[in-house]
Amino acid sequence: MKKKAISVLMALAMTAGMVGGSVSMVNAENLSSGEYVYEELEDAEITYFHFSVEGKELFEKEIAAYNEIHPNVKINLELVGGGTDWRSTLKAEISSGQAPDVIAFEGASDFDTFGDLLEDLSDQPWVENVYENSINDCKINDTVIALPAGVVCYGLLYNKPVFEACGIDVASITSYDAMDEAFGKVQAAIDAGELAEEFPDLEAVVSVPGAEKWVLANHGSNPALQSEFGSAFDTYKAKELEFKYADALKDYVDLLVKYSPDADKPEALVAVDYDSAMGGSFCIGRTAVIQMGQWVAQVIEEVDPELLENIGVLPMPLKGVDEDNICYGIASYLVVNKNSDDAKKAAAKDFLRWLYMSDEGKALVSSNISIPMNNFEDYPSSNVISRACEEYAQAGNTFSLVFGGCPDGWLDLLGAGIQGYISGDKEWSTVVEEAKTNWAEMRQ
Numbered sequence: 486m487k488k489k490a491i492s493v494l495m496a497l498a499m500t501a502g503m504v505g506g507s508v509s510m511v512n513a514e515n516l517s518s519g520e521y522v523y524e525e526l527e528d529a530e531i532t533y534f535h536f537s538v539e540g541k542e543l544f545e546k547e548i549a550a551y552n553e554i555h556p557n558v559k560i561n562l563e564l565v566g567g568g569t570d571w572r573s574t575l576k577a578e579i580s581s582g583q584a585p586d587v588i589a590f591e592g593a594s595d596f597d598t599f600g601d602l603l604e605d606l607s608d609q610p611w612v613e614n615v616y617e618n619s620i621n622d623c624k625i626n627d628t629v630i631a632l633p634a635g636v637v638c639y640g641l642l643y644n645k646p647v648f649e650a651c652g653i654d655v656a657s658i659t660s661y662d663a664m665d666e667a668f669g670k671v672q673a674a675i676d677a678g679e680l681a682e683e684f685p686d687l688e689a690v691v692s693v694p695g696a697e698k699w700v701l702a703n704h705g706s707n708p709a710l711q712s713e714f715g716s717a718f719d720t721y722k723a724k725e726l727e728f729k730y731a732d733a734l735k736d737y738v739d740l741l742v743k744y745s746p747d748a749d750k751p752e753a754l755v756a757v758d759y760d761s762a763m764g765g766s767f768c769i770g771r772t773a774v775i776q777m778g779q780w781v782a783q784v785i786e787e788v789d790p791e792l793l794e795n796i797g798v799l800p801m802p803l804k805g806v807d808e809d810n811i812c813y814g815i816a817s818y819l820v821v822n823k824n825s826d827d828a829k830k831a832a833a834k835d836f837l838r839w840l841y842m843s844d845e846g847k848a849l850v851s852s853n854i855s856i857p858m859n860n861f862e863d864y865p866s867s868n869v870i871s872r873a874c875e876e877y878a879q880a881g882n883t884f885s886l887v888f889g890g891c892p893d894g895w896l897d898l899l900g901a902g903i904q905g906y907i908s909g910d911k912e913w914s915t916v917v918e919e920a921k922t923n924w925a926e927m928r929q
Contacts, residue, residue: 516554520610520860521843523554529832530559531825534578534585536571537817538564547849551839558832572598586825586833589634590818592889593721596625603630604823609834611841611858618883619857621716622815631818632837635854637886638874639704639778640811641691641799644792647671647773650683659809661736661802668744671773684770690744692775694762695754695907698900700776701738703888706899707812708803709734710891711884717814720890726924731917735906736804742907746772752908764788776801778812779855779870798873800882807884811877814886815857892927895920 516523535544541564548560563585565571572595578584584602596603606612607629615623615633623631648655651674653667668690674680680687694700709730714720746766747753767775768788785793802808821833840846841858850856851864855871857878865872877883888896899920905911 518843518845519847520614521839521846522610524835526555526558526832526835527828528557529828530561531587531829531832531836532561532563532585533587533836534563534565534571534575535589536564536566536591537589538566540564543849543852547840547846550845550849551836554839555832555835558836560836575599584822584824586822586829587836588820588822590631590820592815592818593622593717594890595818596630596718597721600625602820602822602824604821604830604834606630606632606821606834609838611838611860614841614858614860616857616859616878616881616883618813618878618881618885619815622718622885623818624716625718631820632841633815633857634817634819634850635815636813636857636871636878637778637780637816638811638813638855638871638878638883639776640801640874640877641774642767642777642781642870643797643799644767644770644773645795645797647680647684647687650674650680655797655799658799661740661804661808664799664802665740665743668740668774672744684773686770687773688771689746689748690772690774691741692757692762692766692772693741693745693747693754694757694759694775695904696756696758697762698897698904700759701903702896702900704776704778704812705737705801705903706734706896707886707888708737708801708807708810708884711812711887712803712806714887714890716885717887717890720887723890724925724928726921728917728921730803730806731913731920733804733806735913737802738903738907740802741776744774755904755908768792774799779866779868779874782868782870793869796869796873798870798877800877801884803884810882810884811874812886813857813874813878813883816854892924895923895927898923 513523544562548562565574590596605628611632612629619633623629623633648671651671653670658664658667671690675687675689710720713727713729714723742748742751742754745754762775763781763784766772768785782793785796798811800809800811819837821830825833840850842860847861847864851861851866853867855866855875902911902916902919906913906916
């Protein structure tokens, strides 16, 4: 509904009601929107606590739009982040009896730390819209305690024209073997000089930023870890790692190395950093594939806007386990403070319902990020890579993100181990045993 029309309705309602700022005479049907059903609320003042200081302008727009239909709910925005430890601030507010009513969390460790705050949201209507592969990360003991506010997604980004020039049907790359065959076909065309005229700088298939532990460990190992543990919270609680799918992770690493510019001297890959692999290789057409996600869209656009429009996403095959999935996980969660009074909790839940179910709310929250819900088809992200990842999410072909539940420091050690394997300094069996031992020790 247009803002002007809403404002007129509100003016009429308040003129007719004149009851302490309440909206008792509002036509609920006219103020409902999308899947959001308008309900009258008691006067309330709530605090919305978020760690993303960069989101200030968007959050203020969301609050202002919500107040068009609920002017009797005052929402105080509290942003704590940047160089400030937001968790310490939140703990201090809880201790002083000033805990906020709607709170943004980053993941499983926050659910554990602030578990006494978490309201049961299982009965909220947006729950049925959340993708099946995402809802488990919003639960503790089968109880939904958080709304998934946005996602991070990544896979193997690829240059579509290169694959088209090689006559490859990308839709058929749904398995490890199919990917190996396709990459081999591209590399053979490069070596034969068949692509030199159209892609003169192309020298290999895959950029591998081996110097970046977060690429190979945090992101690269996520499929194997998620397949073992299931959810981020279960990962966080796990005392031991069996590393059931370590061999499948090895196969994935081997595949990337096999088709990299340094396939003949893989030890050189551990010196290839992010800038070299992205701006110095993939973005300028020296390679056609790289493991990255939605966050690199701006980088690609700055170097080659045309390339960005021709980026697709391939799966990260976990051989013999799940071979057609990308990684698609929740970047932030919104929870409601169960210790707030009833009027505040009602307002907090209604605010979240409006944000993620009304047409106006959906247009705002999806302006620059994908939402893991099936009611956002008409509100796609403006990010090309996010939109490509969304196709996998809608089909249920995703690994949720669990690496944030690993023991502190463990991923750095795993990353070093993978680097040692690539450079030939370690056997894979040693990498696996060290990873299992380190996990157990760190969880004691």
